[in-house]
Amino acid sequence: MSVLRHLISVSGEESDISSLAVELDLQVVTESNDELALRWSSGQLSLHFPNQQQGDVLVDFDNGAMQYRVKHGGGFGQAVAKACALSPRVLPSVLDMTAGLGRDGFVLASLGCDVTLVERQPIVHALLADGLRRAESSLDSRNIVRRISLRRGDSSELVGQQYEVVYVDPMFPERKKSAAVKKEMAAFHQLVGTDEDADLLLAKALEFATHRVVVKRPKGAPFLADRKPSQSLTGKSGRFDIYALRSMAADKFKSSVDE
Template identity: 55%
Template structure:
């Protein structure tokens, strides 16, 4: 995920918490993230439009200040969309599972998720048995994901899944360019630039996310680096009508209702 001073500095106010008992932990996050510590706050009563790294008893989140702001963005693997996909998502029949080769492979591939974000697709693949290495370059997004993984690891039902997910702070392009055959599959899901009025249709959570990380303006650098680092294939998730990333044409594509998976096959998984 993109993280630059221009895209973050104007909106990100600092780290705050919901009550005084959480102050030591919140202050620790502020020091780690090199952000101002704002103490206990009432985000709804603050000037609208700012972004907080917010800590309450639910966990670490990204929150917009002001009345009527969208709800917090938090990594939660135990409930919501993640739980639904784990229990009712369709297993190896899901498009992302087919894209990485799970539907036909005789062995379960290792996957490097080079643009981890909130870890949703990585969690699905880990649920299906894949060993996952997650890269995230935004310090704040990395912190949200680290906190979500830590909370989920305390759930006996989720702990074996989380054990297959290793998180690393790294810039994806630089990491891949310096690596050779880091995993069977390299998975890319770069933030797609919004197009005029279409941005109004983006979900509230993703609008908040964009306020923090911006667009992945260097996304076209990722594909050649991924092709160098993958043993068997590269998978790129795109909006269904978006053009492929710059570079060689995909070997194949899988289309869903809103997303498309471009597959670049190097060799058979088996």
């Protein structure tokens, strides 16, 4: 796990990030030679690699790939929507216990679900909060963001709260062939390591869910806590393990997407 110490400001906007630097206990600098640093430039926050050639990692819900997925990714027919049993008449409340960069949660919100994102790693939370902030002023994304709430901390802080669907996507050990790993995943491994308590996350998810728990896993990975799911949806490289607790009857959910 890498220690991140610096928040780089390259645009003379140090005052805009002073409170964030204090919150994250980071030193504001104009340059850094560390392995990892946060970077503030042109009103956006990113994870920066001072000694590497790869580009920064940031949360951008308006980039081409994300918008293509939202508009042309298959809608209710895509795997994450099927795993969560979504349809135009079944739009459950969703808790994403391991939000990360928030992409799956954003897709679920784009289909009409009210989504609560929880992220316990402070740096990742800051990146996600910045991405949501920028999306609020975007014509393409602002209506979607209105259905998303973000919380920082461990899921244990959600005692007593329940959601119809709970989604879990724990970090898993980095593959040996690191060249095949996307830069975002490699950066996350550097920053946060793996979720060694992944089995406990499943137990918590089953407490919070009223209808189903959905766990995203690599295709050949073992079941969390060695607990066999009700069913699995398997793709080329990954799968969704579904723990069904109650029927997802259409008349129990919202029946329209906000315009």
